[in-house]
Amino acid sequence: MTVVETSNIELFPEEARAALDRLTHVASTALQGRVYSIGPALHLVPSRHAVFQGSFQGQDAVFRLTLSAEAQATTTKEWDELARAWAYMNTAPLTVQEPLFHAPEAGLTITALAKGEGLLTALWRLPSEERSAPIARSADWLRKFTAPTEEWRAPNRRPWRSWAEKAAEKQPHDSLRNVESRVFQKMKKLYRQIDFPEWRVALAHGDFHLNNLFWDGQTVTAIDLGATNHAPLYKDIARALVHMARRGMLPSGSRRFGVDAAAFEAFTKRFEFSDQEENGFLPYFICFEALIKVEHPNMPQARLDHAEAMSNALLDDLKQIT
Template sequence: MTGPQTKNQTPNLASDIAALMDVSARLEAIAAADPVLAAVEFGEIIRNVPGRYAVLHCKYNGLDAILRLSTGSVDIGLDQTWEEMNRLWPHLRDGRLTMAEPLYYNAAQGALIVSRAEGQPLFALARQMPGPEALPMLCEAAQWLRHATRDSEADRAARPGPWRARAAKAAAKQPFADLRALEDEILVILEQLEKHISGQNWRVAIIHGDFHPDNLLRSARHLSGIDFGGSHRLPIYKDMARFLMHLGRRGLLPSGARWMGVDAALAQAFKTSFELSPFEAEILLPFFLGVEALLRVENRNLPDRRIRAARRMYEGLLSDLTALAGRL
């Protein structure tokens, strides 16, 4: 077994050293308990959340791989992640649309190993390209998500209330007064939409749970999904909204047209890939875009350009939601 290395130096050296020692101690413990893990070559730490988990590069049976390691007593959902990855793997192992392969899991030691997917994060690629070039690449994400969720889809009674409540709770933490004012108006319309949704059905599936452009890697051969730690059976519109709003609140509009605060053409790609009904496309997806916008609260450490982009997103979302409410 080889020990981990940190990827970058940071100003808080004492904290970095302490975190590295904690991860090293966990690696020694799992290697002592499991001969398979003892043979793994551990590389640099990609991410470390002290007291919860660490993610590292590693070599597993000679393959480039990623280790997700529990480092605390909090359940980080590895059992569910392993189960979901093995459910999806037969559907996403071949072809253009694929995923990281589940390789090894020791539940008792809190260690899960997957293959290292090739490619670069979709978000980084999109930022480097002119909008017309980035748009087809981003639209492929809708196809990936449809491919991943199709086999677990079902109709369920819609329960929009808890989602609106979560959005309201998150919005209360918004530190920027002008953004909070926009959010308050959005919440009023979400409450109106909730009344139209209650009593109806919506589609649910085992979704990715954190479906944003950094969790899709693109290469010449593949578009690969990674980081399935948030997979749950939820409304299918949640992952669509997460992806669209991640780009929209950062001002990435590759088509140049905005709808509900996000890129209009990219939203249409999700509507088309999932064959959304008029009710889904015109009520449910806007509802979840509003929820997702409010769940991700800006913070004062963000640069001014991010706050300006978020403001434009909120204004566009509110304008279109207001028009929608007027048609109901």
């Protein structure tokens, strides 16, 4: 479950051209009789999927093409999950992309283009004092998304600790490896402290960070929903908070468990967390997210500095509760 952070389309020019050739061929067969056009590449994960902008039946659209048999096996689940969410998240200001077309045998999915830009990108354009409202809106979106499927289940802690440990062993940067090894020791202590009979789970977004929420100033539209899977509620929240912090997005100027304190509070209040959820379960998953995202060997120094600062601040707060 280790994830190496590389998402820049310019890193894979040959793969992008090959994906465009394949999409052109697939579309010519799967979309016969429909009006469409294929535009520029938006995103590429080699051997997983490629995403292109275009139009479909007169509507701005996104074309997503799987690039391997393994990825294609999940495309129907992802389509079904989008259709499930669209049924109750189809109106502004909290919505998901409209599902437009699916050809499972071809690994092709077409959705409506989300308006605006990634919320994290948009935040950088705003003064610090104006960032709290959009961040709170992201918490509103997640609350609406998870509400129909939330339930309490017995904690399944071990896989998360195991995945975090394996990922931390692959950290290529010495400065991060040092602090992350200490974070993992605190995560193990939290593991032993999580002895409550239940925690909250829900059908998860799967990759919930603020640039997977598009914002046009009013409406938040989620993209990149994963296949249907129950996960602890705290995982998606921790993903968003850590993603912000490791990029230096700290609007409040203060931290809690290494992430922006005000953003932490926005999510915990929106979900009405108990003390155990706020000071046990969520920090456990902040540890997980801090360790699971292994930085690329060529990651810019600024990103490494942000990651190290976040992990050191996380460690300081963990010492207060473990």
